[in-house]
Amino acid sequence: MASGQGMTRRRVLATLGAAGVVTLAGVALSPRTGGAQALGQNESLEAALQRVFGGRPLRDGSATIKFDVPLIAENGAVVPVAVEVNAPMTPQSYVKHIYVVADKNRIPIVTRVALTPESGQAYMGANIRLGETGDVRAIVEQSDGTLLQVKREVKVTVGGCGG
Amino acid sequence: MGAGASVSDIGKVRLRLPASIKTGDVVRVRCLVIHPMERVERDKAGKIVDKKYRYIDKVTVTYLGRTIASFDTTQSVSENPFFAFTFKATDPGKLAVTFHDTHGETYEGTADIRFG
Numbered sequence: 001m002a003s004g005q006g007m008t009r010r011r012v013l014a015t016l017g018a019a020g021v022v023t024l025a026g027v028a029l030s031p032r033t034g035g036a037q038a039l040g041q042n043e044s045l046e047a048a049l050q051r052v053f054g055g056r057p058l059r060d061g062s063a064t065i066k067f068d069v070p071l072i073a074e075n076g077a078v079v080p081v082a083v084e085v086n087a088p089m090t091p092q093s094y095v096k097h098i099y100v101v102a103d104k105n106r107i108p109i110v111t112r113v114a115l116t117p118e119s120g121q122a123y124m125g126a127n128i129r130l131g132e133t134g135d136v137r138a139i140v141e142q143s144d145g146t147l148l149q150v151k152r153e154v155k156v157t158v159g160g161c162g163g
Numbered sequence: 164m165g166a167g168a169s170v171s172d173i174g175k176v177r178l179r180l181p182a183s184i185k186t187g188d189v190v191r192v193r194c195l196v197i198h199p200m201e202r203v204e205r206d207k208a209g210k211i212v213d214k215k216y217r218y219i220d221k222v223t224v225t226y227l228g229r230t231i232a233s234f235d236t237t238q239s240v241s242e243n244p245f246f247a248f249t250f251k252a253t254d255p256g257k258l259a260v261t262f263h264d265t266h267g268e269t270y271e272g273t274a275d276i277r278f279g
Contacts, residue, residue: 040220040237042203042211078241102239106203110239118231118251120189125247129202129239161202161239 040107048101048108053147058139061085061148067138069152076130076160083138085122089115095122097141103151104134105161130154131161172197176272178260184252186278192224193247196262196270200242221263224248226276227256252276 041048049058068082085095094117100110113124122140130136137151179193198219204212222234222244232248250258255277262270 039235040239080245082247105239107237107239109237111237112235113248114233114235116231118226118229119249120251121249123191123247123249124232124234125193125245126234126236127241127245129241160241 039109039112041109042106043108045101045103045108052099052109052112053139056145056147058147058149060150061138061140062150065138065140065148065150067150067152069136069154071153072155072157073130074157076132076156076158078127078160079130079136079154079156080125080127081136081138082125083123083140085140087122087140087142089117089120089122091117092143094119094143095140096143098122098124099137099139099141100124100126100128101137101139102128102130102134103137104132105129106131107161129160130156131159132156173199174262174268174270176260176262176270178258178272178274180258180274180276184276184278186252188252189249190252190276191247191249192258192260192274193245194260194272195243195245196272197243198262198264198270200238200240200244202238215265217264217266219244219262219264222246223261223263224250225257225259225261226250227254252278 064086066084073079081100083098087095095115098113101108102110110128111126115122133156135151136154137149139147139149141147175197177195180190184190200218201216206212218238219236223230224232231250234246257273258276259271259273
C-alpha cells in the first residue's frame with residue numbers, strides 16, 4: 001500500500017512535469033483502477049469525471065437527491081455538505097456510491113462513500129475544503145449503475161485548499 | 164484553523180449518536196477525528212513538493228462485524244474531518260468507525276448499540 005501511494009504520486013508528478021500547464025485528458029487517463037489511492041489526484045474536473053465514471057451519462061437527480069451546501073462559505077477550509085437520496089435501500093435496489101465533487105478544486109474528487117442496504121438510508125455528511133467559488137456536485141450511483149447528479153454553486157470568501 | 168490540534172491529540176475519535184435508539188430505527192451517526200489532513204504544498208516556483216502527505220484516505224463503518232459503509236477520502240476533505248452516516252439498528256452490538264491514514268496509522272471509535 002505504502003509504495004503504491006508513492007508510485008501514484010510520482011506518476012502524477014511526472015505527468016504534470018511533462019505536460020507543463022496543459023491539461024491532458026488522454027495521458028492522465030492511463031488505465032488505473034478506481035481504488036482509494038487513485039481517487040485524489042491533481043487533475044481537471046473533466047479528467048476526473050472521465051476517469052471515475054468513464055463517460056457514462058450523468059442524469060439530472062434533482063427529484064431524488066437532497067443536497068445541502070451553504071450558498072456562501074466564509075471559510076473554504078471547512079464547508080459542511082450533506083447528501084440525502086430519496087431511494088429504497090433494499091438488496092435488490094440501493095444506492096451504491098455517493099460522490100462529492102468540487103469542480104474548482106485541484107483535487108476535484110472529494111470523497112466517495114460506499115453504502116450497503118444495511119445503511120438503512122442513503123445519507124452522508126462531511127466537511128470539505130473548497131479552493132474557490134464554483135460548483136459542487138453530488139453524484140449518486142445506484143446498484144443498477146444509474147448515475148444521478150445535482151450541483152450547486154458555493155461562493156467562497158477565503159479559499160481553503162492552500163497550495 | 165491550521166494551528167488547531169496539538170500532536171498528542173491526533174487520532175482522537177468522537178462518535179455522536181442519539182440518546183435512545185429503538186429496534187429497527189435508521190440511526191444517524193456523526194463522527195470526527197483529530198487529524199491534520201495535510202494539504203498539497205508548493206514551492207516558490209509553484210511545483211508540488213514531493214513528499215508522502217499524511218491524510219486520511221479511508222474510513223470504514225462496521226456494525227455487528229459487517230462493513231456497512233466506507234468513505235474513500237482525499238485531501239479535499241477538511242482538517243479534523245467530520246463525517247455523518249446512517250445505519251439500521253437491528254440488533255444490540257458494536258458499531259465501530261475506523262479511520263486509516265496514508266502513514267499507515269489507524270484510529271478507531273466504537274459505540275455500544277443498546278435498545279432501551
